[in-house]
Amino acid sequence: MSATPSPRALRTRRALAALRRAAASAGKDGGGKVYAYAGAPVHAMGLAFPGPLGLAAGFDRFGLLARTAPRLGLGAVEAGTFFGGSAGELAVLGSGTARHGSNAAIRGVSIGKRPATPWSRAEDDFLDALFAFHRGADYLTLNPGRDHPRPERFAIVLREVVRARDALGGRRDRRIPLVAKLPFAWTAGPEGVAIATAFVAAGADGLLLSAEGAACPRHAREILRRIATALGREACIVSVGGIDGAREARARMDAGAHLIQVHRGAAAGGARFTRALALELSLRRFGERP
Numbered sequence: 001m002s003a004t005p006s007p008r009a010l011r012t013r014r015a016l017a018a019l020r021r022a023a024a025s026a027g028k029d030g031g032g033k034v035y036a037y038a039g040a041p042v043h044a045m046g047l048a049f050p051g052p053l054g055l056a057a058g059f060d061r062f063g064l065l066a067r068t069a070p071r072l073g074l075g076a077v078e079a080g081t082f083f084g085g086s087a088g089e090l091a092v093l094g095s096g097t098a099r100h101g102s103n104a105a106i107r108g109v110s111i112g113k114r115p116a117t118p119w120s121r122a123e124d125d126f127l128d129a130l131f132a133f134h135r136g137a138d139y140l141t142l143n144p145g146r147d148h149p150r151p152e153r154f155a156i157v158l159r160e161v162v163r164a165r166d167a168l169g170g171r172r173d174r175r176i177p178l179v180a181k182l183p184f185a186w187t188a189g190p191e192g193v194a195i196a197t198a199f200v201a202a203g204a205d206g207l208l209l210s211a212e213g214a215a216c217p218r219h220a221r222e223i224l225r226r227i228a229t230a231l232g233r234e235a236c237i238v239s240v241g242g243i244d245g246a247r248e249a250r251a252r253m254d255a256g257a258h259l260i261q262v263h264r265g266a267a268a269g270g271a272r273f274t275r276a277l278a279l280e281l282s283l284r285r286f287g288e289r290p
């Protein structure tokens with residue numbers, strides 16, 4: 001974390017504090033049984049997400065909301081991004097088991113390479129993070145970051161992490177699912193479907209398709225639909241970026257996403273925003289592909 005947080009990081013921090021207060025008061029009012037999402041859980045990657053709406057990485061870095069997030073309509077919280085693994089981060093994330101009980105949200109942890117590490121040696125950082133966080137997470141997302149390499153290079157990193165994850169074997173009672181975050185620049189071009197398919201072939205259990213940088217929501221949905229159609233149910237498709245309201249949330253699900261994530265909308269609109277989306281998604285019938 002930088003010494004002087006940017007205005008956008010400060011807004012996220014304030015929004016997280018407000019969401020935590022909203023979740024805590026919902027717990028008091030409802031005796032801990034207030035859920036803003038009333039639809040079916042989403043079964044994906046061997047996990048049961050209490051709902052399809054998640055909080056994107058960078059919002060709740062330490063996953064502090066994971067226990068109470070369902071009161072805000074959230075089925076998942078993606079902590080991180082963590083670069084490698086540090087003692088402080090482990091103290092928070094490693095302290096609990098991944099699952100806090102059946103009422104908790106799914107806790108993802110986003111992992112990346114340290115900024116100073118060149119991509120030619122990125123595997124080491126991702127493996128450090130895998131070993132540091134696999135016990136404290138329900139799934140891990142590999143984040144290529146802002147200085148992302150070519151997709152081919154990132155797929156090689158993913159293969160290494162998959163191999164190491166599989167070798168963890170007996171140390172966990174199940175294989176931790178791995179999600180690859182794919183920048184819009186990779187999926188929006190003519191090779192988009194081939195690139196997405198290659199990440200699944202490399203072992204990704206899920207793809208987090210970022211629409212950040214899309215010219216308009218329609219373009220984002222078009223790319224999402226193309227990839228979801230090609231992959232069918234081979235991988236869990238998560239859509240993030242530009243989901244600014246209930247309508248867009250529903251449209252992403254209709255375009256083939258199994259799960260969606262929000263960041264800036266939740267930073268601006270707080271619990272009112274997340275609950276409005278959850279309500280909309282509750283009304284949608286799951287298991288039905290348009």
Ligand SMILES: Cc1cc2nc3c(=O)[nH]c(=O)nc-3n(C[C@H](O)[C@H](O)[C@H](O)COP(=O)(O)O)c2cc1C
Binds near residue numbers: 081262
């Ligand atoms: C303040 C801030 C911090 C972020 N930090 C991360 C991060 O650490 N890791 C990551 O993968 N994405 C990060 N993101 C990107 C978001 O997870 C998300 O992909 C992006 O904001 C698009 O979603 P939105 O349009 O709903 O905001 C960050 C975004 C913001 C605004």
